[in-house]
Amino acid sequence: MRTINVSVNGKQYSHEVEPRMLLIHYLREVIGLTGTHMGCETSLCGACTIEVDGKAVKSCTMFAVQADGAKILTVEGLAAPDGTLHPIQEAYWTEHALQCGFCTPGMIMITKQILERNPNPTEHEIREGLDGNLCRCTGYQHIVNAVRTAAKAGA
């Protein structure tokens, strides 16, 4: 067992974990934040996308021990403490960019990264940016709209 110290959504945590424990399982089962979803266990679907030290990471293929000392942001940390939604969350809602919702937390987190790297992406750049995240419901068109709407809102 190893002790790790992490900041998740602005709160500090310290736990003993098995070295083989995946970061997603640490977040979901030890901390109890179940908004991050396991879709493929192989980094191919992006449902588990979170931010580690400001960079988008697929938490299914990172060990919890690798996050020792890191600052983590998950979908649960996006809305303001008073419940006000983040502009990207608002955009997903307005544009009907989700159906079953399972890929949505990962999509929202990758959208944040896309817009941080490029605040005014073209449709092509948006689609390239979403390439690591699979959605089986929407055909992506409304997700593209949501990223545009979020960009306009200055997210």
Place this chain on the structure above:
Amino acid sequence: MTTTVTKLEKLVGKRIKRKEDPRLITGTATYVEDVKLPELLHAAILRSPHGAANIKSIDISKAAALPGVVAVYTGADILGVGSVVCAADLPGLRKPVHHILAQDRTYFVGHAVAVVVAKDRYVAADGVDLIEVDWQPTQAVTDPEKALAAGAPAVHPEWPDNTAFIHNQEGGDMAQAFADAEVVVKQRIVSQRLIPNPMETRGVVADWKQADKAMTIWTSTQIPHLARSILAGQLGLDENRVRLIAPEVGGGFGSKLNVYPEEALMGFVSMKLQKPVKWIESRRENFQTTIHGRGHVDYLEIAAKRDGTILGLKLKLIQDLGAYHQLLTPAIPTLSVLMMPGLYKFRNISAQVIGVFTNAVPTDAYRGAGRPEATHGIERMVDMLAAEIGMDPAEIRYKNFAGKDDFPFLTAAGLTYDSGDYAATLDKALEMIDYKGLREQQVQARAEGKLMGIGISTYGELCGFGPSPATPAGGWESATVKVEPSGKVTVMTGCSPHGQGQETSFAQIAADELGVPLDDVIVLHGDTSIVQYGIGTFGSRNTAVGGAALFYALQDIREKAKRFGAKMLGVEDGEVVLADGHCTDSNGNSVTFQQIAGAAYRGIVIPTGSEPGLVATRFWEPSNFAYPYGAHIIVSEVDKETGQIEIKRYLAVDDIGNIINPLLVDGQLHGGVAQGLGQALWEHGVYDDDGQLVSGTFMDYAMPRARMMPWIESAHTITPSPVNPLGAKGVGEAGTIGSTPAMVNSVVDALAPLGVRHIDMPMTAGKIWKLMQDSSIQEKKA
């Protein structure tokens, strides 16, 4: 007292954002994997690595001895549990017994062999690795045509011909059609195996309470009540003591319209250990063990006159069933036969379906379920016929459409189409895309050596499943409307939406009918202890069937509310109107809906012959299916050097009847098109000859990603369905059904100058490149 009643804006027909989204965009929704219970145990399953094998022995001792492992069960332990249920039946159908854990033999890669239960998921997986099985692999067969050949390995040794059933259907006189034909076009068309891959895999939590003899099962399903009935039967429990909860369900597309071995298995484990237990399917398991779709080899012959008049269609359909029948497996290809004639008025069909066992996971309903294959068949054959006689693909369709005055239209396959104006929908599509201009552009493009194609599909489908006699487990749907004393409204639907958005669209319907704000309505579903018995969500039935049940329950509420209103206003029953949330008499005096609700529960003022409370439940049986249709047109260009297909334009004009929420309709259509284009261009579930699933990861199975999808232009014509009071038809499967033939027709049209007349899906760049090499050779030879 006279009151001014403000007219309320109708919500049905508006693009209203979803009520279900706040929990989903904040990461606070509860999917099965998010369910936590005290003392929860975790299960992992050992599965067959072989396509076909005998199990000589299993040694669980090392697994059982691993610290943290609580129990290990194998096929010998579960003989008291009922086998997996197939609800479909056909005359002479061979039904292999499908135990929830394999006995002495496994029939496909992924076949469940043993379950390890442990304190956490990691230890359970370690335990699986420690089970020792002495395997004796035998010869597998995975190609359905090879399975039919003499001397093929027998999937089930008791049936050496690998044939589960042969189903024949005739309509009209096909022999006469061939005799009268001036032209007959024949083609073998494959609709390949597809893997549904909802983003949430399957998962089950089972929690047995011995003292109450009560079981609670959380499972990711589209059919909570049917699953409860089946699981109660398998586990020998009273149905009313089984509570089945479909919590948030992360997509299904038909793959969760089923009851799988793991659901009863977790129930069994929980009863054995007296503790709750959870199993979450890995993505690899989802690829290998959740049903696949399609799996057709179709031999088609279309008979016609030289003027383009279609006389008849003959089909020999070889259905790859896999090793077992899941819930509806053998019924799916029979739907293909029903949709054989498409939108056309020809009177003769002849079909033979041969259901074939293979060493593969069973096929079953996947978005469209039998209808995409049929539509692909007729829409490809119509295009091939047009090419054969030198007719424009649009013109041949106009020539053969059932006319708008022909409805209700009895088809050659025996269905009665409800309503439609097929020519008007194609008119709109051709005009929107400037078909004439496109054909001129194509002449120019071809002169420049470019491979530009225009593909049309005018698809039809049967959905809104459906009349109960035509379904294996009842086709009606239920709704309860419960008005609380405050006038707040709770709708309980027997449908089980999992992304389709009925928490919003049903609230729109209820709000309009009762004149209450949208926020005052909530829609509950998916919990058998809360919701009255229902059938579930599949076959584009939520609105057309579940919405109709809701509509009638709302009418009951309206009638009772009016009687209370009249009593409160001191007038006769018939002297009031209920509109805009008020019950008003002829003098303009009114009471609000909320006041009526309060009075109904206060119980002091009760209309004669009525009773307190304001609750209504309706079960609605449809008299027919609903029949959406549409015209999809794809403009494509094929790269001569690489075989890469570029979609220049995608236009969908769909007639899905009346529309409750256009925003949700767009979403359904886009997603459906993505799955259809996935089939047409990239997706292929491939087994090798040994039975290994070689397309078993997202690396090998090419599901569409954002950069692979075109922009979809969408429009509608609206022909209400007369079958239900909402006039709705259904949109869940339309995009999937309409898109594949439009795509293939477009690429075949692009490559027509090279002599290409048919391409099987998926049309990968490599396949097209090879085809172009062959065609070029043919062209040079010619």
